[in-house]
Amino acid sequence: MTSSYRPRTTIEQWRILQAVVDFGGYAQAAQALNKSQSSMNHAVAKLQDTLGVKLLQVQGRKAELTDIGEVMLRRSRQLTVLVTELEQLAENLKQGWEPEIKLAIEMVFDRNLLLPVLKEFQLHSRGSRLIMEDTVLTGSLETIIHKRADIVITHQVPKGYVGEPIANFQLHLVVSNNHPLAQRNQPLSPDELSQHLQIVIRDTAQKPLEQQGWLRAEQRWTVNNFNEALQLVEAGIGFCWLPPFTIQQSTQLTELQLAGGSHRSGATYLVLPKDEKTGPCARLLYDMLVSELTNSGPFR
Structure with missing residues (x-):
């Protein structure tokens, strides 16, 4: 039996959040991902609005995680790793990898x-x-x-x-x-x-x-x-x-x-x-x- 639950967030939103944290800010993450800074801001803002929690707060020029953000980021990394492995498995099978x-x-x-x-x-x-x-x-x-x-x-x-x-x-x-x-x-x-x-x-x-x-x-x-x-x-x-x-x-x-x-x-x-x-x-x-x-x- 399949679940009727429909995710309200996307893998891409979580990846952008991870990039903002890993690269130390929106500008740096935008440059690393070859995206506009405005699109990065929009993705994180929409993620927060959808979840109804604050994930990041700007301190000076640097975006830092809230306590809730720490928990959510850690769990999101598990999610993106699983998706990456799933996509890699599909590619492997396409190439004949057992x-x-x-x-x-x-x-x-x-x-x-x-x-x-x-x-x-x-x-x-x-x-x-x-x-x-x-x-x-x-x-x-x-x-x-x-x-x-x-x-x-x-x-x-x-x-x-x-x-x-x-x-x-x-x-x-x-x-x-x-x-x-x-x-x-x-x-x-x-x-x-x-x-x-x-x-x-x-x-x-x-x-x-x-x-x-x-x-x-x-x-x-x-x-x-x-x-x-x-x-x-x-x-x-x-x-x-x-x-x-x-x-x-x-x-x-x-x-x-x-x-x-x-x-x-x-x-x-x-x-x-x-x-x-x-x-x-x-x-x-x-x-x-x-x-x-x-x-x-x-x-x-």
Whole structure:
């Protein structure tokens, strides 16, 4: 339902009021806006008459805000910023700039590495919304193949796509300090490990490959993310493969030694699923990620 209220003031009147204050007077504002001083006086006078309040008072040769004017000016700045952003958004959309982009991130990737880029990207995003979502195992592949995201950070690149290597990842085998396996002083065999409950992360694919990665565990509880897994591991319920950025949050873990290797590791890649159809905003973020992560990461 739309409101029946009709504004009695205009955006231009508020902009003129702001200019008179910012430039220190009617004459200076008129020169800055390339308008006549009389038109500036008329606009502010009409604004005050319409509202029925005094916004400005002239002290000598300078126009100063009244107490009411201070409040109204502050709120008017919010209004004009919103209008400017709305007009800029329309221009961006006309030029093909996306109103929304999606970045899918394989859960083994440390999001802390993204923060400097995202902080800089926000300054150049022109109001586009950024959606970030976690993907796991074959869910990452599906996101690329079905083009469900504009940019994907993945640990595996499907055939027919190109990935830009950006960082390595590791997973460490851990249990609670109170778990029976924590008392072992020698490497475990895979068969011994399989006799205990494993905490695994849910594959985000619509059609997961049940025999891939950690999903091969017969005794397993499934959770949505590493933080949920960490809680169960700390409670002594099972073991899990966790990344360093999750493990460092806890002092209650013991890293297990597994015959044949206690770490799982690999590389992560940046992929543009839509290739040449990628929009300019997504392309900007992709270029910023490549520049930052390939220059500061292990592949520099």
